[in-house]
Amino acid sequence: MSDPSTALPSDPRRVLRTGDRSRVVILGGGPGGYEAALTAVRHGAETVLVEERGIGGAAVLTDVVPSKTLIATADVLDQVSGSQQLGIRDADTGAAPTAHTLNVDLAAVNARVRELAAAQSADIRRSLVEAGVQVIDARGRLAAPDRVEVLEASGAVRGTLEADVVLLSVGARPRELDSAPSDGERILNWTQLYELDHLPEHLVVVGSGVTGAEFASAYRALGSEVTLVSSRETVLPGTDADAAGVLEEAFARRGVTVRSRSRAASARRTAEGVVVTLTDGSEIAGSHALMALGGIPRTADLGLEQAGVRVRESGHIETDRVSRTSVRGVYAAGDCTGVYPLASVAAMQGRIAMHHALGEAVSPLITAQVSSAIFTSPEIAVVGVGEQDVRRGETAGEVLMLGLETNARAKMQGLTEGFVKLIVRPGSHTVIGAVVVAPRASELILPYTLAVAHRLTAEELAGTATIYPSLTGSFTEVARRWALRGEDPGAH
Known part of the structure; x- marks a missing residue:
């Protein structure tokens, strides 16, 4: 029936x-x-x-839900690779665990x-x-x-x-290149990754926007060698420059190779995998290529x-x-x-x-009240006016950034990357923008989104009680530092 x-x-x-x-x-x-x-x-x-x-x-079917599910698995491996500083050792060998000491069953992950x-x-x-x-x-x-x-x-x-x-x-x-048509096996678009049953030995990611950066981060955590081809000087063009800088440092430390100022001309299959040819004539050989060129x-x-x-x-x-x-x-x-x-x-x-x-x-x-997130490791979340808008003179604002290295909860969790950034309008002191770079930044950005949407002031943020210890303690701390104009307000 x-x-x-x-x-x-x-x-x-x-x-x-x-x-x-x-x-x-x-x-x-x-x-x-x-x-x-x-x-x-x-x-x-x-x-x-x-x-x-x-x-x-x-x-639901080929983009957000699948990619974030895959990234959730990668996050687990990423946490394992950083657990040695917390005193965690392999029970048999005594060695520090890494993501590469574990086996990833990509067929099971994708199923x-x-x-x-x-x-x-x-x-x-x-x-x-x-x-x-x-x-x-x-x-x-x-x-x-x-x-x-x-x-x-x-x-x-x-x-x-x-x-x-x-x-x-x-x-x-x-979006695909005529000279690099996807075949669903070796040359892939982002909808085709979930049919793979083996982890790519070397994934060449073409495109350093949100999709490219997320998959480069995830597959490196899963254990693939990753080369990211970026047509710009930095990854994530258009994103907060400090946030992009943190991600580039994370990529370098974790072994992601970034080919900046490079543009793919074509991709072709070989007997062993794929070759991506750049517009300068150089070639990158890999086992698979992901074409992340937008939609x-x-x-x-x-x-x-x-x-x-x-x-x-x-x-x-x-x-x-x-x-x-x-x-x-x-x-x-x-x-x-x-x-x-x-x-x-x-x-x-x-x-x-x-x-x-x-x-x-x-x-x-x-749109100024819309928050967005990039699910890399660490995550990047933004809302409202960006620092680049202030620097270009498009809007009046004052910017203050506070790294997470002084946050007690971050120290407990062994977090060494990330920051919170607050952008405040002079005169009214209303919060007009914010950036969070941290694990689960996509969840943490909500208080700042509420602040932007409801025109809260930096003083109202500064006077809000937070849990101690918590990463959100830095949210109110940066507001207090702005309100006190450089005076040391003490620990948080």
Whole structure:
């Protein structure tokens, strides 16, 4: 018996023609799409979600959930490799443990990755169906601003859905070089890593942005030799310079080779593995190559031109701060908009779109209040205005940084890397930006995100009690040091 959540009536328009309820059709089942669907249903709208690649989208199935699951395994090995200073020794040999003294069963790791992704996808589908969302497993395309075609795998039109509101949340796909097409075996994009059953002996990572840096960090911790090809002078271009510097030092200490100011021209398979050729003619031989070159929005053949929806030259859909496109009744969310390639932002955009479309009170997306994290070792998390914005004169701010080396909890845990950085607006003393570089920085950034979002002052942070000992003690300590303008406020 077919799943009722995926059935499409012989006349799909009937799905949206019962009573006087608003009618919402959503294309894409990633965070932007499924959060929008749940929001629409809660506001009483009759809602259909059309998704061809699996509920949860790339974020759940091939990107965020899988990569962070893999990184969680790498984190365990990274902690083991640094445990000798805590007095931990091998019971048989007495030697200090390292990540390389342990065996990584990558087939088991990746099987767990795939299982968790599938389970998360199933959980989301269940929540959608239980909420009353009709889920259709197919590809959708705009036929007009108020009509969506549902397509068979062959491309034939299966039916048409009429809608009062349409949300486009179709995501993005990995960018590839024509001269380095992925084969899923030796030359890989980030969606294909989870089919590997053996640890790469030498992984050449092309691209030093977030994705490249995360996988370079993770696979080195797992035990692979790693070479990172960066077209820029430093890794993580555009990220806080001090944070990028800490990561580069960590890479150097852990044996990641960084080829800066280098650009890949091609990659080809050999009998033993792969060879990546750089634009200067030099070659890097490895067992596998990961092409981490960013993403391309999945907006081709979506019917945007026919419906009059404007797109940028990059292919991203133009939206405003409440997720509206250039066409009334058509909204967009997620990576296809190019606002921020973050699952959290996609979800916010989707919820905002439905609040606005269905006449509810809505707060526009404020990108300056969005926090983001890079899941390297150590992690890097940022929110609000960056120090580079202050230095370029784009905003007024005062910057103070405090290393974790003086933090008692950091000493207990043997942490030698990391810092907290606070950016405060002169005059009002409100917190306008922050950076955290530390283990679990993705969790630790929340107090600073709240401070930026709710316009807390440095004095209010400084006067907030924290647990002793804790890494968050440095959060209030840096605020006290700013408030006291260089006077020694004592230990924390």
